[in-house]
Amino acid sequence: MSRYTSEKKAGKSNQGLHTKKSILLTVIMGALLIYSLLPLFWLFVNSTKTQAELLNSFGLWFSGPNALWDNIVATVTYNDGVFVRWFGNTLLYVVVGAGGATFLAALGGYGLAKFNFPGKKAVFAVVLGAVAIPGTALAVPTFLMFSQMGLTNTPWAVILPSLISPFGLYLIWTYALDAVPTEVLEAARMDGAGEFRTFFTISLKLLAPGLVTVLLFTLVATWNNYFLPLIMLSEPTWYPLTVGLKQWSAQAQTVGGDVIYNLVITGSLLTIVPIIVAFLFLQRYWQSGLASGSVKA
Numbered sequence: 001m002s003r004y005t006s007e008k009k010a011g012k013s014n015q016g017l018h019t020k021k022s023i024l025l026t027v028i029m030g031a032l033l034i035y036s037l038l039p040l041f042w043l044f045v046n047s048t049k050t051q052a053e054l055l056n057s058f059g060l061w062f063s064g065p066n067a068l069w070d071n072i073v074a075t076v077t078y079n080d081g082v083f084v085r086w087f088g089n090t091l092l093y094v095v096v097g098a099g100g101a102t103f104l105a106a107l108g109g110y111g112l113a114k115f116n117f118p119g120k121k122a123v124f125a126v127v128l129g130a131v132a133i134p135g136t137a138l139a140v141p142t143f144l145m146f147s148q149m150g151l152t153n154t155p156w157a158v159i160l161p162s163l164i165s166p167f168g169l170y171l172i173w174t175y176a177l178d179a180v181p182t183e184v185l186e187a188a189r190m191d192g193a194g195e196f197r198t199f200f201t202i203s204l205k206l207l208a209p210g211l212v213t214v215l216l217f218t219l220v221a222t223w224n225n226y227f228l229p230l231i232m233l234s235e236p237t238w239y240p241l242t243v244g245l246k247q248w249s250a251q252a253q254t255v256g257g258d259v260i261y262n263l264v265i266t267g268s269l270l271t272i273v274p275i276i277v278a279f280l281f282l283q284r285y286w287q288s289g290l291a292s293g294s295v296k297a
Helices: 002-046 053-055 069-115 122-133 135-149 156-162 166-179 181-192 195-206 209-224 225-231 241-253 261-296
Strands: none
Touching: 002 053, 002 261, 053 261, 069 122, 069 166, 069 195, 069 241, 069 261, 122 166, 122 195, 122 225, 135 225, 135 261, 156 225, 166 209, 166 241, 181 195, 195 209, 209 261, 225 241
16 A cells, blocks of 8 residues: 555656646747747848838837838849849859759768778768868858959859868768668669669659758858858859848948948848748658658558
8 A cells, every 4th residue: 555655656746747848848949939039030020121121110019100011122132133133142052052962962871871982981981071161261261262263253253162161961871771771773784774874764853852952051151141242252253142131231330331221131031931831842852751751661
């Protein structure tokens, strides 16, 4: 009887401990949620204000008539529509850079996972070392090399470095080890399929969840890339959105410069919309791939 009572008390104690832990985790998650969403809320609220209201009202709530549409029109038409040009440049860098980086990571990771060749361990060490090196540390040496090649102030100065993704290659490598069975590849080879046909018709489909993950990472990294275009490009017509919006913000500090903070904030809001759309669109394939993997396991 006493044992039953003690176990019952211990159960209540553990339940109370779990309840306390749940409340604590809920509070922490709530704080992280507010911390994550507060900048987006601030961005949306202030993009609805005029320049005067932006400087003379509380930043975390609406004020005056809604000027969101007027700000959007002014943003895309300011300075002969240079914002649209920057938007097109960013799309170019993302489509060619992030898309190319994902494809090259798929080729390299698949090759390292499914083929044996001399020096494979050395390649593994180089890839791991490259993952640990931040991109900003390589920006200046890359600029000096591209300057010698005459590629600075051209789109290639941004696209070519974006094609290299050591983390994406490592991710595809580890994913392909289990996602692509060697028996399936051997069966395809016995049926007469070549290596390229096996890769494009069988392996790429099995690697789809990993490819979507790498694409998401490279897409966000290329879209938000700021430091590399800043040192590589001197012609504003080739700026991406990150560097262009910074130039708009900095012109308020120059003598006689036009103060357009409302356009900077509205442009920043428009900049994050494609990222949110792309994430929501690719997340469907990402989740379906992860669900398929869990069922298979």
